[in-house]
Amino acid sequence: MANTMLQLKTNELLIDINPQNLAINITELSNKNIWTMREATDLDVLMQDNHGKEEWRSFTSFQSRETWISPDKTSVLINIPEACLALSVKIKNSNTVSFEVSPLNESDEFHPRDVLWPRHFIMPKNSDSYVAWPLNQGELMYGNKTTRFHHPEGYSEQAMSWFGAYKNGSGFVAIAHTPDDLYLAMWHDNNTAASAFIHWLPCHGHQRYSRKVTYQFGSKMDYKAMAKSYRKHIQESGQFVTLKEKYERNKNLEKLIGGCVLQCRAAMRNFREFTFDHIPFETTAKWLKTFKSQTGITNASVHLDGWGLHGYDNMHPDISPPNRTCGGSAGLKELSKTVHDLDYLFGLHDQYIDNYAHSPSHDPKDFKIKENGYPDKINNWAGGLCVHNCYTASLKYVKRNLFQGPKELYFRHNPPPIVSEYKTNAYYLDCFSRTVECFHPDHPLTRTQNREIQKEILRTVRTGNNGEGEPIALQIEHARDFILPEIDFAYGLGSVVEDVEVTDGSDVTETIGVSVPLWHLVFHDCCILPHTDNDTILNFLYGNPPWFRIGEWGDDFTTVNEKELTVKKRIMSLHKEVAFLEMTNHELLNHEGSIQRSDFEGISITADFKRKLVTITGGSSEINGEISCDF
Incomplete structure (x- = not known):
């Protein structure tokens, strides 16, 4: 069956799998949206021999395949003996697909270390599609972004063990169920839009145990629904402490x-x-x-x-x-x-x-x-x-x-x-x-x-x-x-930035994507994350308490700036009302993200970053109204 296309199907999803090059198409039957996973690349699996020599290999470079499909057409198992790996794709329910990587009879001569699978879904290069990336506070990487990462996978540890993507009115959320040896990578070459994928890291040099990630698809799966799916996952795991x-x-x-x-x-x-x-x-x-x-x-x-x-x-x-x-x-x-x-x-x-x-x-x-x-x-x-x-x-x-x-x-x-x-x-x-x-x-x-x-x-x-x-x-x-x-x-987790190449040794960065509160949509009512210095607008928008610096080396502290105090007292009053509340919604009111709105169970905060203006509704008379953050 190695050269035969395999097909899995539910009443919501149709999955076509090429077991040789691992190209996968997932079709949402309700809207005909097709998600195409990148086929095997030259950087699929890092093999290591017993002398410590390492070599990146494509899955296509391993010739033998042992492939099984379940009688009910809901799961596929692909054994790749030369790579000492077993890959499986399983439909968990009508709209959720599980991808698993398991070690398989490691050889005395070589074994797999890093495994980059499942690969990224190919995203359209337009402004209506994006990848939700939970690095720092959270970023949306739009399909028309032109800036490239210095490193092909991005460069930092994720704050949460999930990511997602959205196009043509629907999306998916990918949740890692074995998150300890995980790196959420980002593919972003010169020819394609940014897209996140799974990099399973070795555990002391080996894969050692099965790795699992599930993808949940849905017509209303935007970045907010993705975050709420992960919130539910954490609640069900018993690790959600408010x-x-x-x-x-x-x-x-x-x-x-x-x-x-x-x-x-x-x-x-x-x-x-x-x-x-x-x-x-x-x-x-x-x-x-x-x-x-x-x-x-x-x-x-x-x-x-x-x-x-x-x-x-x-x-x-x-x-x-x-x-x-x-x-x-x-x-x-x-x-x-x-x-x-x-x-x-x-x-x-x-x-x-x-x-x-x-x-x-x-x-x-x-x-x-x-x-x-x-x-x-x-x-x-x-x-x-x-x-x-x-x-x-x-x-x-x-x-x-x-x-x-x-x-x-x-x-x-x-x-x-x-x-x-x-x-x-x-x-x-x-x-x-x-x-x-x-x-x-x-x-x-x-x-x-x-x-x-x-x-x-x-x-x-x-x-x-x-x-x-x-x-x-x-x-x-x-x-x-x-x-x-x-x-x-x-x-406060802040925004994702990347280094700008300069020749004078200075530290220059630029923002990647559009910052959105993916963290707060999941965990706002679990932890307090005050933003430091002048991130006053973010403290309003994300419902965090403010930060004061009491003196600096070489400076005396005599008085608090009156305007700063007025604004930060308003933030404190807001935090008193929203600290224990879930961030129930968030909206980008323009595409560039300079105007945003967050909601905390009926209390709404609109932030205009360019005008440095915040408007609060739905709260007490102590916090409602318009506030200028220009001080």
Whole structure:
């Protein structure tokens, strides 16, 4: 049967499969919309021999096929023995198709590593079609986009494990059911419109287990319906924890509902530029008192950067004792007391991924080792060269620093546990939620194990050392779907940008596609994602609390901009009303996305980015009306 076209059919879908080149046509019978999957390419599967030599192969380069079709014509199995893989296509119900890749009798001589299947559907090059891509907040990649990616697959880890596409009035959503070793790739060459597809990553060099993704088709499957399908999937998986449930387990979150984040600086010793900046803890305490007296704001979480010995991005994981120039331990304790007296949450910035070469605990036994046997020496921040910890070491140092206190010779004394000493009821852990492997012989980790240990770390912190202490309002940098049950707030995810090639070494980027709140359509009522700096309009549109910077190095803080305060208080009032609500709808009111509207169970926010104007309806008299964000 290898050279015979195969056909599957339900009352809604007709599927034609070429088992040799794996070209697939899926026809929606209700509207005759045809989805054509790209046939095999030269980059289908990365094979590796027992000497470590790698070669990309096309599925068509493997000559033998073993093909079966079920008697009811609802499933096809294609075994490719030379590739040591079995591919299957199954109709799950009338409008849902499952694609599975399974390892098959791996040879002693070679085995598959990466598998890029199912391939992308070929999209029309017009402005009415798009791909929904859940990178960062979420992007729509329209068919008439001309900008090309530098990398043929895009270049970042997805925030959620799904994608979708829309054309001719209908679309599909593809949901990965085995998301740990997954990369949502983007095909975008010079001749075709952008289109997403599945890249199954190896698990410690092998495929090892079956991988599965389902595609649900529908005539009304636009990007909003795609997001709601994924929301339902997460709810059914038992991993959907709402913000209201998180509030019930930690009433400190009350300070974030209708509140704001106050970012404060302490110190930074920049070893690259030979500079040192600092703001004494007592100065920050004075500024925070000024802020509350001027604004009357009662709900806030203080986020203090650079409080450790050498300041921001320095000497991790040995962050204690507090910076002496800023006031040392006594000064930080007094700042903590001030924040608690103001009835704000007190949170510290901390980092357990980067391991700095000048830290006393810097030890190769803790390093995350890549498959090539080398550590990740990719970062050179203010504190100089650092490598990445394995997450097994991250767990060890989180417990040691926050809840136990070091018990070895350590800066000539043993600092006490951070949480109990400085009364932190909020905490920020930088750089968490990246899914990586470790090949260190003493502590290897698969991506699945990596995710589990990250959840253990975050659960340990947010529960105050697994219930031994008070719960902590926990913030991380990168929100991801798998980590969401364990966190309370994170940085706003922002838009997807790509690097612009320049010759002067500057950092120049441009926006990719049109940003839409795919994340919030799924998870708005599960997590708080304040956008920093001047993303005021997005905080309105996405129903997030605002962010204030309380002073900068070299600048004094004397007063809050009156216009800024008026606008951000309005955002806070909006957040108080929508924090626990689902984002039920979103609309692009023009094609370029400069005017958008979001809806939260009856409360509607319209944002005009060019005019910097926001209009709210359906809420209380405190939030309804027009607001200018031009300040």
